[in-house]
Amino acid sequence: MASASEQLAANMNLGVLSKAKELQKRLLFTLMILVVYRIGTFVPIPGMNMDAFQAAFSSGDSGSLLDRLNMFSGGAVERMAIFALNVMPYISASIIMTLLKGSVASLKELDKDGEQGRKQINQYTRYLTVFLAAFQAFGIARALQGTEGAVLNPGLFFQASTVITLVGGTMFLMWLGEQVTARGVGNGVSLIIFAGIVAELPKAIFQLFGMNQSGEIAEVLLLILIVLFVGLCMLIVYVERAQRRLRIQYPKRQMASGKQFGGENSFMPLKLNTAGVIPPIFASSLLLLPATFGQIFVAGDGATSGVMARVLAYLGYGSPTYLILYGLLIVFFCYFYVPYVFKPDDVADNLRKNGGFLPGIRPGQRTADYLTYVLSRLTFIGALYVAFVCVLPEAFIARSGNIPASVAMLIGGMSLLIIVSVTLDTVAQVQSHLIAHQYEGLIKKSRMRRRNKT
Helix, strand or coil: CCCHHHHHHHCCCHHHHHHCHHHHHHHHHHHHHHHHHHHHCCCECCCECHHHHHHHHHCCCCCCHHHHHHHHCCCCCCCCECCCCCCHHHHHHHHHHHHHHCCCHHHHHHHHCCHHHHHHHHHHHHHHHHHHHHHHHHHHHHHHHCCCCCECCCCHHHHHHHHHHHHHHHHHHHHHHHHHHHHCCCCHHHHHHHHHHHHHHHHHHHHHHHHHHCCCCCHHHHHHHHHHHHHHHHHHHHHHCCEEEEEEECCEEECCCCCEEECCEEEEEEECCCCCCHHHHHHHHHHHHHHHHHHHCECCCCCECHHHHHHHHHCCCCCHHHHHHHHHHHHHHHHHHHHHHCCHHHHHHHHHHCCCECCCCCCCHHHHHHHHHHHHHHHHHHHHHHHHHHHHHHHHHHHHCCCCHHHHHHCCHHHHHHHHHHHHHHHHHHHHHHHHHHHHHHHHHHHHHHHHHC
């Protein structure tokens, strides 16, 4: 039997949306932020010869550092815009702080201090974001100076201005993402990454069909890619909506007046992919770090030293080493991140305090152990699913050998996972706002009826 919220969701239409003024304001605010972001991806950093840079970028090594960053930035890298770094340094800083929270005692205590402790940890994350953004920006500045004719006046001043501009762009985007999360609809950082990928996806698709028209890609390969693309979208939608529902019972209670309340049943939904899109984004961020080191230590003529050149060759986009590490990191981050999203001990404690229990499971530690057991099995399936979705298309495209890395990244599994997952999450948040609006309307109507009766 459908719940009350599910019945309300099934009856929603555009008329309900037109009455939800608060939701309209949130949607307009989110749209405005995304427009600001897209405008920033077309504003180039100072001191660039854009014609020379774009010519070098289009003819550069497939799967290079700039090529990989370009996918997340919505084309800002190929235009060398102020948002070229996007929010990737912030994501990398979040990874590091999450790791440190599990090992550093002082950070553990801060994490347990509630809202004030989390604010302090977020402040540390921002400081680390500045450091990582400056590190990556310096690597990009070195790479630009190694590109012939791309920089008008190479030197220390260009490096400093590039670092300041790119770091400022990243911090501004991080602030925009926080504003969307607080005052808009959806997760701000995820929506910024989503907007960048969606903005460049049509270009990649047209480029793919253009290569087929010119004979660079066979029609059979194009057909296989289309079937793979559609099949993965269907798989992602199916798995992202899949849930393991645990039944929760609440005992009946008798009040002093003799009335009984409680005794109802509810469900605790556990998603099959509890970690969401975070593991592949974390894995991609870590795999970008060696490429950043390589760009910092390039020689003056743009060549890379022997050891670093071999490392970059092994970690090149589509290489067997890259795909294996990518899959292993995804599985690792799925297991690592899930305990921070869903904490069995806290959930079991809240159930015990509210009088709820799982049928056949004793409240307290037994419930926490059972939740951990169920979650570990779900995480195993979810980790394999995310690794399969992200690695399979890139392995297939790498074996084909004819598709540029810039196109392969945009039609790859991680891009599809981000697009579909963020869309589903945002739609779910819109739906929850509409359900809340309908509940408010029902409460107002019931109050008016009581007043009319009196």
